[in-house]
Amino acid sequence: MTEARRPATARPERPSRAKRNLALIGVALLVGWAAATVDVDLGSIPQLPGGLGRVFYEMYLEAGPEWSYLVPAMEAMLESLQIAWVGTVIGAVISLPLGFFGARNVSSGLASNVMRQILNGIRAFPEIVLAIAIFIPIAGLGPVAGALAIGLHSVGTLGKLTAEVIEGIDPGPVDAARAVGGRPLQVQRWGVLPQVLPEIIAFWLYRFEINIRAAAVLGVVGAGGIGFVLSQAISFGRFPRAGTIILVVVVATIAVDMLSGSIRQRIISGAGAKRVRGDEMEQPELVERTAGGIARP
Amino acid sequence: MSSAPSRTAARPAKPRPSFAVPIGLIAFLAISWASLSEAFGIGLDLGALADSITRGGGILGELLAPNWSFLPRTLPAMLETFQMAVIAAVVGCGIALPVAFLASRITAPNLPTFIADRALLSVIRAIPDILYALVFVAAVGIGPLAGIMALVLFNVGVVAKLLSETVDGIDTGPLEAGRAGGANRTQTVRWAVLPQVLPNYVAYSLYTFELNIRASTVIGITGAGGIGNQLFTQYRFFNWENVSVIVVELFVLVFLIEYVSIWLRRRLV
Numbered sequence: 005m006t007e008a009r010r011p012a013t014a015r016p017e018r019p020s021r022a023k024r025n026l027a028l029i030g031v032a033l034l035v036g037w038a039a040a041t042v043d044v045d046l047g048s049i050p051q052l053p054g055g056l057g058r059v060f061y062e063m064y065l066e067a068g069p070e071w072s073y074l075v076p077a078m079e080a081m082l083e084s085l086q087i088a089w090v091g092t093v094i095g096a097v098i099s100l101p102l103g104f105f106g107a108r109n110v111s112s113g114l115a116s117n118v119m120r121q122i123l124n125g126i127r128a129f130p131e132i133v134l135a136i137a138i139f140i141p142i143a144g145l146g147p148v149a150g151a152l153a154i155g156l157h158s159v160g161t162l163g164k165l166t167a168e169v170i171e172g173i174d175p176g177p178v179d180a181a182r183a184v185g186g187r188p189l190q191v192q193r194w195g196v197l198p199q200v201l202p203e204i205i206a207f208w209l210y211r212f213e214i215n216i217r218a219a220a221v222l223g224v225v226g227a228g229g230i231g232f233v234l235s236q237a238i239s240f241g242r243f244p245r246a247g248t249i250i251l252v253v254v255v256a257t258i259a260v261d262m263l264s265g266s267i268r269q270r271i272i273s274g275a276g277a278k279r280v281r282g283d284e285m286e287q288p289e290l291v292e293r294t295a296g297g298i299a300r301p
Numbered sequence: 302m303s304s305a306p307s308r309t310a311a312r313p314a315k316p317r318p319s320f321a322v323p324i325g326l327i328a329f330l331a332i333s334w335a336s337l338s339e340a341f342g343i344g345l346d347l348g349a350l351a352d353s354i355t356r357g358g359g360i361l362g363e364l365l366a367p368n369w370s371f372l373p374r375t376l377p378a379m380l381e382t383f384q385m386a387v388i389a390a391v392v393g394c395g396i397a398l399p400v401a402f403l404a405s406r407i408t409a410p411n412l413p414t415f416i417a418d419r420a421l422l423s424v425i426r427a428i429p430d431i432l433y434a435l436v437f438v439a440a441v442g443i444g445p446l447a448g449i450m451a452l453v454l455f456n457v458g459v460v461a462k463l464l465s466e467t468v469d470g471i472d473t474g475p476l477e478a479g480r481a482g483g484a485n486r487t488q489t490v491r492w493a494v495l496p497q498v499l500p501n502y503v504a505y506s507l508y509t510f511e512l513n514i515r516a517s518t519v520i521g522i523t524g525a526g527g528i529g530n531q532l533f534t535q536y537r538f539f540n541w542e543n544v545s546v547i548v549v550e551l552f553v554l555v556f557l558i559e560y561v562s563i564w565l566r567r568r569l570v
Binding site: 031034035038039041042043044045048049051052055056058059083086087089090093124125128129130132133136137138141142143144146147148150151217218220221224225228231234235238243246250253254257258261270 | 321332333335336337342343344345350353354360361364381383384385387388391423424427428429430431432435436437438439440441442444445446449450515516518519522523526529532533536541544545548551552555556559
C-alpha cells in the first residue's frame with residue numbers, strides 16, 4: 005500500500021538477533037548438560053505425583069491432621085517467631101551504624117568500599133551455614149544459636165540496604181546542618197537519619213518476614229523452633245502430626261506477613277515516599293536491573 | 302537576626318504529636334523483652350554466651366584449620382548442587398510464566414481464577430524451601446530429585462509473584478490495540494503483554510538462579526542431594542575441619558556466581 009506513495013522510507017532493518025540466539029543456545033546447552041548428567045533416576049519421575057499424593061493423603065485425609073498437636077506446634081512456631089524477631093533486632097541494631105560507614109556520600113570512599121566488601125562477605129553465608137559452623141559450636145544447640153545466626157546474616161543484608169538508602173538521600177538537609185555548625189554526629193542525626201529512617205524501618209520489617217522463614221528452617225539442624233519438630237515428625241513417619249505443623253507454619257507466616265505488610269505500607273506512604281512493593285525491596289539491585297532495562301532479548 | 306521587617310509569615314503550628322511512634326516503640330520494646338527473656342522467649346544471656354565463647358574456642362580453632370585433602374571428595378556434590386540450581390531455575394521459571402499471568406488483574410481470565418491463583422501463590426511462598434525438601438524426601442526418597450522439586454516450587458513462588466506485579470504495572474495501550482484488532486486472550490498476552498515484561502522476566506530468572514545456588518547449598522541437609530547433604534553429615538560427626546572446607550567452597554561458589562552474573566548483565570545491556 006504505502007510503497008507507491010512513500011518510496012523514500014524503507015522498512016527499518018531488523019536489529020541483529022545474533023546475541024540473543026547465542027545466549028539462548030548457551031542456556032540450552034547448560035540446561036541440557038545439567039539434565040543429562042544429574043543423578044536423577046528418570047524412572048522415579050513418574051512416581052512423583054503418586055508419592056506426593058500419598059504423603060498428602062496421610063497428612064490430611066487418612067485420619068485428618070493431628071489436632072491434639074496443635075498447641076505444641078503453635079508453641080514451637082512462637083519460638084520460631086521469637087528467633088526471627090531477636091535475629092532481626094540484632095541485625096537492625098548492628099547494621100544501622102555499619103550502613104552509615106558503607107555509604108559513599110557519608111563516609112570516605114575507601115572506608116565504604118571496605119565496609120561493602122565485609123557486608124558482601126557476610127551475606128554470602130546462608131543462615132544455616134552460619135548456625136552450623138559458628139553459632140552452634142559457641143552457644144550450643146537451641147534457639148540462641150539460631151537467633152545469632154539470623155542476626156549475623158541480617159547484618160549483611162540490612163547493612164547493604166541501609167548504605168544504599170543513605171546514598172540516595174537529598175544532600176540539602178546535610179548541607180544545611182553543616183552550614184549552621186552541626187558537629188559530624190549532629191549532621192548525621194539531623195541531616196541524614198530523618199530522611200532514611202522510614203525506609204530503613206520498612207526494610208527491618210521486611211527482613212523480619214524473611215527471617216521467619218529462615219527461623220522455621222533452622223530447627224532442622226537443631227537451632228530451635230518449628231523446623232525441629234517438623235523434621236522429627238517426618239523422619240519418624242508421623243505424617244498427620246507433620247500436616248498439623250505445616251498448617252501452623254503457613255497460617256502464622258501469612259498472618260505475620262499481612263500485619264507487617266500493612267505496617268510497612270503505613271510507614272512508607274505516611275512519610276510520603278514511594279509505594280512498597282513486596283520482594284523488590286529486598287533486592288534493590290533487582291530494581292536497578294529492571295529499571296536499567298538489562299537483558300533486552 | 303533582623304526583627305525589624307517582621308513581615309514574614311508566622312511560624313507554622315507544630316503538628317500534633319502522633320501516637321503511632323510511642324505505641325510502636327512500646328510494642329517493639331515489649332516484644333523484644335519477651336523474646337529475649339528466659340521465661341517467655343529464647344533466653345539469650347550475654348554473660349553465659351561470653352563464657353561459652355571460650356568453650357567453643359576449640360571448635361573454632363579446628364574450623365580455622367581446614368582439612369584441604371577433603372576437597373576432592375566434595376567436588377561431585379558441589380557439581381550436583383549447581384546442576385540442581387540450573388534445572389530448578391529453568392523448570393520453575395517456565396511454570397511461573399503462565400501462573401503469573403493468571404495472578405495479575407490485567408491478564409487473569411476471571412475473578413475466581415485470579416483470587417485462587419493469588420491465594421495459592423501466598424501459600425507456596427509461606428512454606429520455606431527446606432520444608433518442601435523434607436516433604437519431597439518423604440514422597441520420592443533421598444536424592445537430588447526431591448531437592449530439584451523443592452527448588453522448583455520455591456522459584457515458582459518468587460518469580461510468579463514478582464512477574465505478576467510487573468504485569469499489573471504495564472501500559473495497557475497495546476492490550477487494547479490487540480483486543481480491538483480481534484486477538485483472543487492468548488494472542489493479546491503473547492503480543493501485547495509478554496514483550497513488555499520480557500526484560501523483567503529475564504532479570505527475575507537470573508535472580509532466582511542466584512537464589513537457587515544459595516538455597517541448594519542448604520537444601521541437601523534434609524537428604525535432598527547436593528553439597529548440603531555432605532555438609533550436614535560432616536557436621537553430625539563433628540568433623541569441623543571438613544565442615545570448614547565446605548563452608549569455604551560455598552563462599553567461593555556464591556561469590557563466583559555473583560560476579561559472573563554481574564558480568565553477564567553488563568554484557569547484555
